[in-house]
Amino acid sequence: MCPFVDIEQITDASIDEYVECPVDSKLLNAKFQSLDYDNCENVLYQREERQKNHRQLLKQQFARWVVMCFIGIFTAIIACSIDIAIHRLSTVKYSLLKSYFDETMKTSYLFIPVLLWIAWNSGFVLIAAILVAYGEPVAAGSGIPQIKCFLNGVMIPHVVRLFTLFCKVVGVVLSVVGGLAIGKEGPMIHSGAVVAAGISQGRSSTFRRDFKIFTYFRTDTEKRDFVSGGAAAGVSAAFGAPVGGVLFSLEEGASFWNQALTWRIFFASMMSTFTLNMIQSYIHGVPWQLSYPGLLNFGQFSDISYTGAEIPIYLVMAVVGGLLGALFNHINLKLCIFRKRHIRTPLGQVLEAVLVAAMTAVAAFLLIYFVEDCQALGKDPIVHPLQMYCLDGQYSSMAAIWFQTPEQSVKSLFHDPPDSYRPLTVALFGIVYFLLATWTYGLSVPSGLFIPCLLTGAAWGRLIGISVRGVFPDAEWANPGKFALVGAAAQLGGVVRMTISLTVILIEATGSISFGFPIMIVLMVAKWVGDLFNEGLYDIHVKLAGVPILPWEPPHLTSNIMASEVMSHPVTTFDMNETVGHVVNVLKKDLHEGFPVVDHINPAPNQPGRSTFGLLRGTITRSQLIVLLKNKAFTDPTTGIRGSNRLTLDHFREIYPRFPKIEQIHITEREKACVINLVPYMNPAPYTVFDNTSLPRIFKLFRGLGLRHLVVVDKNNEVIGIVTRKDLARYRFESHKGSKGLEELQMSFN
Structure with a gap:
């Protein structure tokens, strides 16, 4: 058995032995209090129940639907605001960097755009880290582990406050624009939960405003149900996957469920997708076309069919995804233990985030500088093509991956023509981005985990696709983009260990139900392989915090304990x-x-x-x-x-x-x-x-x-x-x- 170790007393001699122990050997933190999801049926409760009439009951039922409707609408509005801010700031960033690179290539003063790149990343991440470290620490990360604990019945201080939402939204915009290896989709789940908690209570504790509405929902039980709906609405807004949102809230979040709640949560998810779709359609100049259901758009796959001969390749990729996912979680665990030992002050947390932002810019530049992969313009619909040392009419494919948001890079690896990247390009990018993502998750900034995993998996998945295409050059099914999708699913499944909800999310995001079976098999195998070594990353972070969360089933070998x-x-x-x-x-x-x-x-x-x-x-x-x-x-x-x-x-x-x-x-x-x-x-x-x-x-x-x-x-x-x-x-x-x-x-x- 793994020996009991106090995380605050780990020595250099015992650190290696400690991190090899199961994550659940951590201390339980007594500061976490429980929520009470069992109604107290005292004299006051019975007196109020006797005074209720049919009209009041209908009013409360109607109010539940109204609240769920507003949860979906406001979650979508926040998602659109995040997306617009990131898009416009990123356009300014990459346009500015491109102009400086193009100008300095003539004089060989490349240190000027590099320093500008570092300064841009560091400045934006500095503000995001200050908001979290000095403002609201619970806004760090994706927020999914915290919401999971809240729905399980553990009171996480400040987790659903309005100021937490402000730090989350502003922080994730600045962090993504600051170039960190993160995504904006994961924090949307936390944002939706905060929106749900605020609307359902009819008050703002942060601003000390009470609107005197929905007072009958001010109990732990009612609040929990609405937060479940907010989490689902966040998934729906992020991926355009309302069914996946409901399943995510059921599989990964909610501990208590009933049939009526399922229908209301699905309604909130649909309202979130519809509202975001409508707003995005207007923004893109195609009103009511409704072709933008989520923040993350995988694009339409022209050929997503598969044959039986491909299944063994997908199974091998699933094993690779499970192994890489377990490695990702292990490295991140060690880094988090290091942070707990040495980076405890807000100043240290801010400086670490700035350091990671600067190193991300340096790593990206070094890859662009040393990897020569020139492609003809017109093959890749890149917005900011960087020529670097390529000939006229060509651009650097390595720069193409870095000079856009991570979501756009995922889409590029899925849909770019087969010869858009050399094997060395995607291999080096995948390795570097994998390491940056493991370092980034856990910083004191809002950060999503989905996109880094998808992008890393898409990189090594496309590498496998290029290899398969080299072996079977005439095979129609040897499409590197399709293998990039499988690799993305395997990597994400190997890290977070979700199956049902993640399968549906990816099916809805890709718009192809016919490819659902390979995705499901890949996620299941990746989960099984990863579970042989450690737990999912969300569970690891829950246990690192010492939260007394209760799993679905009682522990084995406890029937003799009275x-x-x-x-x-x-x-x-x-x-x-x-x-x-x-x-x-x-x-x-x-x-x-x-x-x-x-x-x-x-x-x-x-x-x-x-x-x-x-x-x-x-x-x-x-x-x-x-x-x-x-x-x-x-x-x-x-x-x-x-x-x-x-x-x-x-x-x-x-x-x-x-x-x-x-x-x-x-x-x-x-x-x-x-x-x-x-x-x-x-x-x-x-x-x-x-x-x-x-x-x-x-x-x-x-x-x-x-x-x-x-x-x-x-x-x-x-x-x-x-x-x-x-x-x-x-x-x-x-x-x-x-x-x-x-x-x-x-x-x-x-």
Whole structure:
């Protein structure tokens, strides 16, 4: 088994041994709290439900569809804004660089355009890194791991705030224009999730504006469903794949699903695609032609058919994709560990991002300078052809790949004529871009992973296509562009390890369902091969952060572990009538988020060793207690005067989700003697298990019902412990280098 290692205490001597261990040997971070996807059916909830009529129910159902519609529309508008900004800034960038290169080639002062290239990249990336490192760190990366954790039931601070969206959108534009090996498609999933969270709550916590609409959606459960729709709308806007968006949200994101939610999410995805298509058609001067369904346009493949003889070649490419994907993830893991050890300050993170931007420009120039691959103008529809040392009427094919956005480069490798690139050109480009992409993902800038993987895979896939065409020069099926598509799918599948959703996304993006079977087979084999060595990159980054995420199934070899071994013990409990002073003291000293409400919480004098904590009556959360204290919902025992009027669920929705801390609640000494009746506010029928319940059964309850706490009771219904998400997440089944077994992780409180 892999030994337990604290990532903050890794030495130079142990780093190699450490990174060879499974990624899930990391610490679990205790700072992550859980979301509660189980409705608290207390007296207030039951009172509100009894007052509802048929008209109110129809209004809420209609509001769900309206919110999903707006989620799709606004996500598409953001996607269009990102695309327009990147296109126009990139046009200025490459036009300027081309003019300087063309001018200095006559004088051999090539250092001038190179320095300009470095300065451009570094300047734009500098701003993007500052926005993330000093503004909102959670805006870094694609955001997919964070959204995956949120939908799984883990509260990620600031992940769906409006300021996070601002840093994400502006940062990804600057990062792409800054030449980093990233794409804009991945961050669209995070952007759609933020849009969904904001619209569905009818308020902006960032600007402290409450529009007093959709207040009945201010619960963790409702918010989760809308965020699922936002993630799907983001995929749909990025790739023009509404069905793929729904499947992505199901396969990679949402942990809880139902049939009605599927239809609403599909509606949001379709609205996103339609809106983006309509806007893009107007921008391109062909109103209502509706031929621009997504940001990433693979173009139309003239010959995408295949024969049975090609399948073995595709299987070999799938194996290559799985191996390269595992290598990509392994290198990126080492780099992320290095960052955690040495690049901890915001200044260091900004400087690293600027360094990568500068090195990207240097690497691109060196490839353009040393690789001589001249092609005749007119073969490749490049917008900014760079002549370099080629003859008149020719351009550098290596420069053609670099002097455009990564999305355009993917399209070029798919559709350029067979003789547009020499084998050495695509081979060197693929190697360099692979290394740059592994270095780039994980920087403190917004960055998508899809395009770097597609572009890297398209490069080595086209190389294989060129080789196959050399062996079978007369074969109609030996089209390098088709092999580039297969390589792109294999590389992406080997890195992210998605199958169903990714297959549908690529089918919708290419517009060819007939080629769906080879794509599916390639993705499946690439995933299987990659899984032999490590996990998908998103899962790696989730575990690097120590997030207590729960997988789909309970860990193997846990059926003999009982609730009495898993639960937290002793348990902090409250009586049904508690003094304000005691509640305040407990909330200040105890960091737990949920507490059982019991009868007779003190053991009898003749039972000093009693291990139970009273007869269970219900449970109450920290946030509920905070609201009670904030609204003075207690009674003076001497006068019988209540501190406030009767509370309703609106009092809790009013400050959701930013509940104040206990230190922010002002309680006088006189008020501390008052009494709170917890009965109307507690959950009177919480889920419970006996102490001999197995871990897999507990796991299924948590995973299927979205629980935050599970009380453990004895045969007399007396509380003996409590199980939380972290208690379950610390058990993981390891499979590494032939060694398999169950490991219990440690908890970090840093």
